[in-house]
Amino acid sequence: MPIIVVSLGVMITVFLQAYMNGIFNDSIETTAKFSSGHVKVMTEAYKENQSQMPNDYAVMNIKSVINKLNKTYPDMTWTDRIQFGGLLDAPDSMGVTRSQGNVLGMGIHLLGNNDEINRMDLKSKLFAGRFPQKPGEIMVTNELFKKMNLKLGDRVTLISNTMYGDMAMYNFVVCGTIHFGTQVLDKGMVVADIEDIRVALNMEDAAGEVLGFFTGETYDNSRAKELAAGFNQENTNKSDQFSLAMLPMSGISGMDFMIAYSENAQYIIIFIFVFAMSIVLWNAGLVGGLRRYGEFGLRLAIGENKHEIYRSLVGEALLVGLIGSFIGIALGLVFSWLMQHYGIDARSMMKNSNMMLPSVFRSQINTTTYFIGFIPGVLSTVIGASLAGIGVYKRQTANLFKELEG
């Protein structure tokens, strides 16, 4: 029974740690894939005014820049993107404006390969219609689609600014709608192929930013910082507003707090749970000790040494804790692995959600997962038994036989 209690407590602890690790890392990865990359390359002037998406400070000769990045950092994947703001104007049959909406836009590689679609998990966010299959097609968020009374196949005009600051106007056909699950994006976002946006905004061979990802790996803050420091030493010139600069994800405004929070918050949450679990197992140890009160009295009465009894009590608790911990860790790892491998598909539940979460929830096993179970499993059980065992020293021999009679 004590082993079962310890095993259950440890199993829950291990699973929770892996689950929290997965959720936090997935949130960071979702943000990285969607907006920040693991690292981001842009011009010095663009970096200073990122929130305004200043395409007049875009990176020029982008093909050559990406080729150089691929050669210098072959263990990373690089992709260029253009972010922009503007108006989407829908005409009536006479060409006169019938509806307009403010939009944030993103030009990404959509035609010819599915890398960005897969990276940003856009398939799960596709609400109606399809992705662009030829130039001149655009996707809008479902909320904007309804607000502007659009239909799939409608012609719309994007009104924005070119890289040179003059007004840009470009026609698109609405081919699909998306739902991100975040109010600020769903209110008015458009997505089109980056080559169309280059033509629309007069950004030939240019892009606002280049995102870099550690190929097949999750974000590593120290590695990203080191990479950025090395790049900036060779490329950045503060007096040249068009020189290139690299930022790690933690260096992008707002992300530093999130990464520090996720690095520490999961441990805080796990600590709280482990503490609570420890109290439960401590209590179990206490109860176990108290339940054996009579047994201890008998052993004292027949001449066993108090220290020996105490040591045996603690030793038994250690054994129970170890066995229970190993079983609990094994069970916890099994469930964690299943969730890591298969995940929980929440797509159907999130169709109308207002939170930008991964569409499949997964846990993530790391080194800590293998050991964290010992804290509640061994430590708490032993402490519980140790405290209960103190009662052994308070037993008075003169009262032992009275208890036996009782």
Added chain:
Amino acid sequence: MLLMSCIALASFAQNYPSGKSILDKVDNNMSAKSRVLTARMEINSARGTRTMESKSWGMGTEKSFTEYLAPAREKGTKMLKLDNQLWIYSPTTDRVIQISGHMLRQSVMGSDMSYEDMMTDRPLLEQYKAEVTGEETVDGRKCWVVNLTAIIADVNYASQKMWVDEERYVPLKVELFAKGGKLLKRITFSDVQRIQNRWYPKSFVYKDMLKDGKGTKMIIEEIQMDVAIPASVFNKGNLK
């Protein structure tokens, strides 16, 4: 001694002409019932210099029609201003879009001028109180310094400062200010020539003082004033 100084100062001040009289003479030079001009606009930005060519037709300050002739990307873009409304036609989209609201604050072709700057349709004296406050020299020419303070709420700039050539009554420099006194734009005029019995600056530099850079230079290559312009030019149908 103090009284004599005040009297001397007062007499000196009275030698200045009135702000109204100066602006009337400036209007005689700068305004016309109609005008047709071809111009070249050199837009300086962080990316280098771009040059646009355009042809414009105008009736007073209420109506104007501009067609961009070069470069290739901008060729065929047209703008029509009627009173306080502005439309743009883009040949790439074959759409006519009305520019209103916050879009008016956008830059014209990436220049330092905004669409709002083009929308000024009322004489200065209807919007500002003018007062001559001194004399200065600009580019070797003696100028009256005229301060204009807004007398109505609906103005683009709360105040202006104008340096007017004392001999030719042509502005050589204008500074435009926000309500708090912050300098927003500076326009410097040059290449003043005699055209059809009036003095007219054939070149000016428009500088947005909130941006870095050298500003936008407008060079008028050819101008005809008080010519007959068919009414159909200022028709929305002429945009497409």
